[in-house]
Amino acid sequence: MEPVTTGLIYAAAMAAIATARPKWEPNRGNERQYVLRPADISPLSDFGIADAAVYPVSAAQFPSGVDRIVSELNGYGKFGGDWNGEGALAPTAESVKEAIDFIRAFPAGLALPSPTISVGGEIGFYWSSAAGYVDLQIESLGHASLYIRNRKTGQDRFDDDIDWRTVGRQWYQEKLSILQDPLQIAA
Structure with missing residues (x-):
């Protein structure tokens, strides 16, 4: 091989590879x-x-990704009644705390969700991709409901009364796998 080609191959092999969120994230x-x-x-x-x-x-x-989400959730806690100008309810302090507890307990290394608040003052999280949509609504006392939509097939799934404090990383991986396009993974 030519020296230039060898140098390019070596440089490409040594280049840092982008990865998902690390499995650890210091909370300082x-x-x-x-x-x-x-x-x-x-x-x-x-x-x-x-x-x-x-x-x-x-x-x-x-701030880390989790810190940015916690900051947004704390912002929701400052919402008053009619925060959207159309009669929306303010979230309770308990629901804000529950959402913060959820995001702090969320397994590292998985895609972080986007927080959302409904007009009923309920806080939730969602993940979205071209392949699917996942919406997790925080209920109370460590429970949540989950809505999953496969955009390729149009199939919907709804799970209720999920104890998010006891489900593990594998459960999240299974539920969030809908976001991955099998054709892109195979390519």
Whole structure:
């Protein structure tokens, strides 16, 4: 092989591969963290060494996906009655807490849902793709209802009285698998 081709193949093999959310995600709260800013790197002329400045930052400056969802859910908690101008009910403090508990307990490494609120003040989460739609409505005391629609076949499924505190990662993988297009997976 030519040196250029070998170099390209080697570079492609060493390139970082994009992955789903890691199986771990540290929850650091407001713990102080540090960031290295490339703009602050200046070469030391005598030695050809880069000198970098390190600055403390708070975790709030780089929120995780879960933190962003929790922030949105806390925003729902501030809604008053008629928040949409058409008579919508405000969510209860208990329903906001239950939704936050759900998202914090959601298995890492799976696609995070988008939060939603209904005009009845009920909080839920949904996942959507070209292949399917999954809607999980938080009920109370660790229970939820689940609606699944396969967009390819038009089939619907509804499960009620699900104890989300006891279902495991495999249950979520099974339910969310509807979002994957089998033709794309096979390709």
